[in-house]
Amino acid sequence: MQTFLQYTILGLAIGGSYFIAASGLVVTYTTSGIFNFAQGAIAMLAVFTYWQFRWGWNWPAPLALLMVLGVLAPLLGAALYQVVMKNLRGTSEVTKIIVPIGVMLGFQALATWVWNPTSSTPRQFQKFFGPNAFVHFGSIKVSWHEIIAFVIAIAIAVGIRLLFVRTRSGVAMRAVVDDPELLQLNGGRPERLAMISWAGGSFLAALAGILIQPMIGSAMSAGQLTLLVIDAFAAAMFGRLRSLPRTLAGALVIGLTTTYVIAYFPSKWTWSSSFRNSLPMIFLFIVLIVLPQDRLRGATVLRLRERFRMPSIRTAWIAGLVLMVVVFCLKVIMERTAVNTLTLALTFAIIALSLVLLTGFAGEINLAALSFGAIAVIVVYHFGTTGSGTDARTTLWGILLAAVVTALVGAVIALPALRLRGLYLALATMAFGVFVSRMVLTERNERDIFGLKFTIFTAGQLTIPKPKIGPFDFNSPDAFLFLCAGLFVIIGIGMVYLRHSGYGRRLAAMKDSPAASATLGMSVVRLKLSIFMMSAAIAGIGGVMMAAQIGTVNSDRFDILLSLSLMMITVVGGIGYISGALFAGLFLIAFVQMLDLTLKKFAVDYSSLEAIFLFFVSAVTVLPATIGITMGKNPSGAVSDIVNGLDQIKQSKSLVITLVGLEAAIWALTATDVITNWHFVILTMINLFIVPVIGGKVLLARAMRGVPKPVPPELIGIDRPFTSDDLAEMDRALDLEGVVVPSAGTVREGATGVSA
C-alpha cells in the first residue's frame, strides 16, 4: 500500500508536468495552427539555462526562476513566432511540420555546443528546496517538489480554461486559428495574439522542463529532454489538441502508468525499462487508433506557395547518365576515405528518395526513415547473408526480403494514422522511431519468441557485409560506390516514371485535394497505404546499403534525430524533386563532413586562429537546422533556386562551354596530381557558384549595350512618347484588332499630344 501511494504521488507529479508541457502545445496549436515540435527542445534549453544560473553561477533559486520563466522563456517564444513561425502562413502542412523540427534540431545542437555533454563534472539538477525537503503524511513521505509540480499543473489547467472561456483575449485566441482574416476585420489582432500564445507556450515548456528534470532521476541530457516532448505529444493527442481536461487526464494516465511499471514489473524482466521508456509511444499509438476519423479537407489555402515541376522522362534519363559519369570522374581522383564518404552520402540519398516519394509526391510525412532502415538491417542481418568472415555477402534475396518486411511494418505503423491528417501520421512515425530506438535496438538479450531463440540486436551492433548479386560482387569500395549510384539513379528514374503514370497522377490529386479526390470516388486510405509501404521499402533498401557501407552499425546510426535532419534537409533541397534527395545525402554527409574537415585543417595549419576555426566547427553542427528554419521564406527548396539559376545560364552557350571546360581542366589537374583533392573541391565550388554569377553579369552587360533600357508599360507616354509599336501592342493586348473604334483617331492624337 505504501509503495502504491508513493508511486501514485510520483506518477501524478510527473503526469502533471507532462500536462504543463502538453497544455503549451495545445495553446500554440490552437492560436497559430502550428504544432510545436520544438516544445521539448525549449524545455531542454530552459533546464540547462536554469542549471547554469542556479548551480553554475550559484544564483538564488527565485532569481534564477524569474530569469528563466519570467524573462527568457517568454522572450524566446515570442521571438520564435516573430522571426520564424509567422512566415508559415499559407505554406503546406509539410513545411509547417519541418520548420519547428528545424528549430528543435537547432536548439539541440546549440545545447550540445554550449553545454558539452562529455564535460568531466556531472551536472546536478536538484529538486526545489533541495533533495531532502520532504513532507510526511502518515507513513509516506513526499518531496515538496512533487507536491509543487502537481499543484501547479492543476492551477494551470484551471487558469487556461478560464482564460479561453471567460476572457476576451482567450476567446479571440480561439478565433485566430479558425479565421484570422475575419478576426482582423472584427478588430482582433491575430498576429499579436499568436505571439502572446507562443510566449505562453514557451513559458509552459520551460516550467515543465524544470519540474520534470529532477523527477526522472537521470543525468541532464539534451537528447533525452528534447524527446521527452513525445510524452507531452501523447497527452495532447488524447485531448485531440483541443480539450484541456482530456489532455490532463491523458497526461496523468501516462505519468501513473510509467511509475507503476517501475514499481510493479518484476526486475527479472529485462525489457521492462525499455518498455517504460516506450510507453508514451505505445500510448500515442492507441490514441491514434481510437481517434475518430477526420473530416476530409480540401486544400486549406487557395494556392500553396510550394510548386514542383516534374522533369520529363527523357530529362530523368539524361540526368541519371550525367550523375553516373560525374561519380566515375570523381572516383578517379578521390582518395579512399573520400570515396567512402561519397558512397555513404549516396546511401543517404537513397533513403531520402523514400521521403521524396512519400512527401513530395503524396503529401504524407514519415519522420523516422532511418528506423525503417533499422528494421531492414535487422532482417538482413538475421536472414539475408551468406558465407562468413571476409567471404560474407548480403544476398539479393536478403535485400528483397528486408524491403518486403519493412513495407509490411510500414503498413502496420501507418494504418491507424492514415484516416487522420498528415500531422498525425508524422507523429505516429516519430513515435515509431523513438520506439525502435528505445525498445527494439536495445534488445540485446536472447529471447525465446514462440520457441525460437533469437537476439534482435546482438551485442548492440550488427555487421552487414557488402552485397553480391548474381555473378556481381560489390565487395570492393569502387564497385559498391557504383552500386549505390546506380541504385539511386534507377530508383530515381523509376519514380519519375511513376509520377508520369496514372498512379502518380492519382497521388498528386490526393496530395493537392483529398476532398476533391474523394468526391471523384478515390479511396484515399488505400492509396496512402500503398505509397507509404513503397516508401518504407525504399528506406529499408537505403538503410541496408548504408549499413553495408559502414560495415558495423550500432543503434546511434538509426537515431530519430538523424531521421529528422535527413527529412529537414530533403525539404530544404526540394522535397518534390529527385535532385532534392541527392542534395540531402550530399549535404548531410559529404558537405558537412568536408566543412568540418576543412575547418579542422585550418585550425591545425593556422594555430594562432585555432579558437576561431574551432568555433566554426561547432557552428557547422547548427548549420542544417539554421537552413531548415529558413524554409518558411522559400518553401519550394534550394534545388529549385539552383535550377532556376541554371535556366538562365543555359541561355548562353558560351557560358556553358566555359563552365564545363574549366571544370574539365580542374579535374584533369587533379587527376594528374598537380593539385590536391582539397583544391579540387574549392576550385569546383568557385567554378560552379561564382563563375556563373560573374559570367552572367558580363554577358548581360554586353547584351544590354546599345539596347535602350525598357520602359515599364505604365510609364510609356511619360518617360518617352508612344510609338506605333506600343499602340499595336496595346490593341493586341486588349483584343481590339479589327475592331473599328470611332474615336480611335482622336485617342491616338490625344495620346501623342500628351507626350509632345
Added chain:
Amino acid sequence: MSLLETVDVKVKFGGNVALNDVSISVEAGSVTGLIGPNGAGKTTLFNTITGLQPLTSGKIVFNGKDVTKEPPHKRTRMGLARTFQRLELFTSLSVRDNVRVAGEIRNRWSFRTTRMDVNAETDRIIMLVGLADVADREVGEIPTGQARVVELARALMIQPTLLLLDEPASGQTEEETEQFGELLKDLARNDGLGICLVEHDMALVMKVCETIHVLDFGTIISSGTAEYVRNDPTVIDAYLGSPESVG
C-alpha cells in the same frame, strides 16, 4: 422517385443551426436550382449530400438508397459528382491531367463494369466544355472562370448521374456563362443527368432551372418553378429585406 432527396437534413455547428430540416429533391434529366443569400447554407447542403459534412439528423436518399452513412467515395461510385465553390483543383497537374486523372480514378473503381478509354474520353470532355485552348497549361495559371470549367470537366469524367455544381459561373464572362447555360441544358436533356445548381447569377438560374429551391438561414423558404419563385413574396423579402425589418 426522385434521383436525390434530402429528408429533414439538419446540421449544427455548436449552437449554430446551419441547416434546419432541409428537404429538397433533384430529378433526373433536369436542372434544379438552389439559391439563397450568402451564408444561407447552400455549400453546407452540398457537403452533406457528398458526405464531406456529417449530419446532425435527417437522411440523404440517392437513387432510392439511404446513403447517409456512406463515405464520400462510395457515394461518388454510385454516380454522384460535384464541383467546389472554393476551387479544389489539383494544382500540380496540367488542365488536361486534371481531367484525365478523374477518368483514371474512375477506372480504378469501375473496372469490373465499364472501363473507359481515358485518353479518348478526356479529349471528348475537353472539347465538350471548351477547354481545348488551355488544355496543356498549368491549372494554376488559367483564369478563375475557366478553372471552374475544369472542375466541371473533371466531374463529368466519372460519368455521373447526378451533378452538383457550386457557383460554377462566378468569375466567368457573360459570353462564357451563356455557353455554360446551354451546356448544362444539353447535359440534362440529352444525357439525362440530374443537375443541382448553386448560383448567384439569377439570369442563368432563371434560364436553365426547371425547379428552384430557395434557402435562407438554413431553411427552405420557397420551392417551385422559376416563375413561381421569382414572384414569391418571402423570397423577395429574403433577398431585399422585408419592409418591416427596415428601420
